[in-house]
Structure formats: C-alpha cells, structure tokens
Amino acid sequence: MTKTGSNVISRRGVLRGFAAASLCAAPVYANAAGFLRGSGDIRRIRMYSGRTGESMDTIYWIEGEYIQEALKEVTYFMRDWRNDKLKSIDARTVDIMAAAHGLMDANEPYLLLSGYRSPETNSMLRSRSSGVAKNSLHLKGQAADLRLKSRSVNQMAQAAQSCSAGGVGKYRGSNFVHMDCGVVRSWNG
Template structure:
C-alpha cells in the first residue's frame, strides 16, 4: 500500500488571489486588442501605451489595478525603458507612469507616449554630460528611474509642457529644439 499525502485545500482567499493573477496575466497578454483596451478602461486597471523611438519597440499593458502595481508589468516596463545606449535595465518609479498618464488624460488624448529616454545608466549619463555640452544633469533622475523624456504625437510641445506644469506633480523640462519634454517624479520645478 502506498501513502498518498493529503492534498492542500485551496482557501477562498488563495483562490481569489490566484484567479485575479490569472485574469491580469490574460489581460496583459491580450492588451493589444481594442476589445481588451475597452474592458480594462472601465475595470480599475490603469494601462499605458509607449513607443520607444530608439529601439522601435511598442508596448501597451495594464500596469496597475487600483492602488496596486502589477509586478510582471513593472518588470516589462523596466526592460522597455532600459538605457538604449548600454542595454542596462533600471527600476522605474511606478508613479512616473501615473504622472505621464495624468498629463496625457488632461490633454484629452489617448495616443501612445513617444519615449526619447527612460532609465539612464550612470556611466551613460556621465559620458553624455561630457559630450553633449550641457543639458545632462550630474545627478539626473533618469539614473534612478524617476524621469522620462517624451512627446505625444499631434500634441504641441508647449501644450505638453504646460499640462505637466499645471499638475505640479514633479519636475518639467522643456526642450523644443530637441523635440521633447522631460517629466520626473522629483520635487516640483521647471526649466
């Protein structure tokens, strides 16, 4: 006679937690469709659409449900916003995604956010400081995942800048010559 250990019972909380994780995974898998976008829009999920102009990658996914950020989505976004010079992956501040989404919503548009720069490796930052003739801060918030340089297709840069400044949720830099606005989750300031 062989002994079969008793199977653990799945308690209601475990079942709900597992079910919601499977639902989120399914939503993230199918998020590229219009149907999935419509379902997520009214469900408490927050999603983001990004186009990386240096790597030509695009991503649309749910990154938060209510107040909780989705770890698998955060990992994907960290990789997506990696240093395009070195390939180094940093840890992005989830509040940054909320910030850029709030700015986009205030402009009444749902176009993808065109990313010029996300995370920046400290070595890359130092090299750019020495070769770009200014414009790259020694203690850039890009190095700690709190900054993104971006634009929105069809939205004038000055309107994007003004919308970000009006929300007063972090730093806003205006670079019309280079074609982007810098947003970060640091202290409120503008330049």
Template sequence: MAAPTDLKEISSSLRNLFTLLTKGPEAEQAAIEKARPKDVRSISLHNLHTGEKSSVDYWIDGQYEKDALAEINKVLRDHRNDAVCEINCELIDYLSSLQRKLGVEDKTLEVISGYRSPASNAKLRQKSRGVAKESFHMKGMAVDIQIPGTSSDLVFNAAKDLKTGGAGYYGKSRFVHLDVGGVRSWRG
C-alpha cells in the same frame, strides 16, 4: 430567446436555474464583482531608439501589476547598453495623469530617454552641458517624451499644471522632460 424545445434543453435550463438559485448571495456578490468595471491605469510607450512598443494595464483595482511594470522597465531601459532599472511608479502615474489631462489616452508616448546608466549619463555630460551630473534618469525617476500630434509646448504646460514633479521643455529638440524629483519647471 426562443423557448427550449427538446427534453435535453429543458433539463439543461432547469439545471442552470437550480444551480443559480442554490448558490445564494455569495454567488450573486461574486457575479456583481466580476461584472463591475475595473479601475485601470494604462500606458502605451514607444522607445524611439530601440523601436520597441508596449501597451500595458500597469495598475488594476489599487494594485500595480508586476509583469506590466517589468515590461515598462524593459522599454525604458538604457538603449546604449541595455541596462534595466526599476522605473519609479510615481513617474509612470505622472505619465498616465498627463495623458488623461491632455485627453490623449489613446496615443502612444514616444520616449527619447528613459533610464540612463551612470556611464551613459557621464558620456552625455561630456557632449552637453544640459545633462545633470546627478540626473533623475539614473534613478529611474525621469523620462524625456513627445506625443505625436500634440505640441510639446502644450505637453509642457499640462505637466506644469499637474504639479506632480519636474517639467522641462526643450523647444529646439521638441521634447519634454518629466521627473518625480520635486515640483519645478524650466525651459532649456
């Protein structure tokens, strides 16, 4: 950095130095805190039915971010009737942990099914015997996903290894069901 050459520059530099020196240890601590890397959890979602995409930092320095959670709730809403539900934070953490375990934090999770209203769940039950009457989807506690470029079998096995909640592998449809209703696994 070149030395200041005119009186204005010298005066400004001295003023900045004086301000820094007179603020004391509180200012120094604040500067350190500001420079410290934040503990951040992020997630990227793509709802395959609505086409919506969202990438958010949903947890920063020990706090869930209200606006980010609202965005996640919107993207994971019931695409059949636009009903929105508060998605369980443990489920969001499960998805984030799964991405870290697989080393695919840079990839977007493709969502086949997030929240399901009771009416939507009942309609799906009429079409398929594999839909639970008391589905965790209706409580904002389950999601069906796939990760582009990552085999669903690998996603399923990583989810099982996390022992965070339920993991179901639906090989014919090539998606993985994840929920936070208790640790268990199955193939459908």
C-alpha cells in the same frame, strides 16, 4: 497558466480582459491629481521607442494595486538602450506620464527618447551637452523624456505641470518634455 485547445489563459490575460472591459466604465478625471489619487480606476501607459523599434501598451494599475509584471515590462522598455542596462522605473513617474497623457486626450503613444540612463551614458551625454545634469533623475529610474506628434511641447508641459507631482522641463529646440517624480519644479518655460 491554463491551456485549452490552442488558447492560453494566463493571469495577465485575465487582467487585460478585465481592464479592457473596465475601460468603458472608468471614470474621467478633471485633473491629474484626481487621477493619481483615484481608486476604482485603471492606469495605462502606451509608448514607442524609435531607438529600439519596440512598442508598449500596458495596464499597470487596477483597483488601487500596481501590477508588478507590468511595471517590470515598463522597466525593461525604459532601459538604457545604449547598453541594455536596467534600473527599476519609479511608478510615480509612470503615474505622472499616464496622467498627463490622459489630460491631453491623446490617441497616439508617447515616443520615449530617454528613460533610465546608466552612469556611463549620462557621463557621455554630459560631455556633449550642458543640458544634462550630473545627478540626473534618469540615473535613478525617475525620469523620462517624451514626445507626441499631435501635441506641442507647451501642451505636454502644461498637462504634466497640472499634476503638481514632479519636475517638468521643456526642450522646444529638441521637441520633447522631461517628466520626473522629483521635487515639483519647471524649467525652460
């Protein structure tokens, strides 16, 4: 880290500056598959947690490389908020979330309802609801339950399904969509 006057210049600051400048030149993809395979682009994820009051807006991939510091930020943000336990979040899930968000052309960040779930939390939720899987991909850091005020559950699910890259569950009654990087499948549709 270099300090000049009251300004602090860090590697992350340089990367964010580069990414911000590159945003204007980033290619627009017609579908998520191009976004997920593309090179020469940047990938950004924006989320808010109503449970913790935290917000996150980070560029986690530039020019074919994941930014490990940014993925650590995603992992911390998506922690089990009930007990602050962490599990590395699978970058493939973040890619699906980012691709779906881009396809919807949404300006608002995702509202994260659930990311990583510890075994204790998953067991507690299973005891309260039949909709919680015993071997949920949330336990592996490979799933997220998300909401957008400006998009319906159907719109979100269609965007995620167009990625053809994981599982998509629609929960209309609770107004959220589950996205994961597991086997391609969908439910509650």
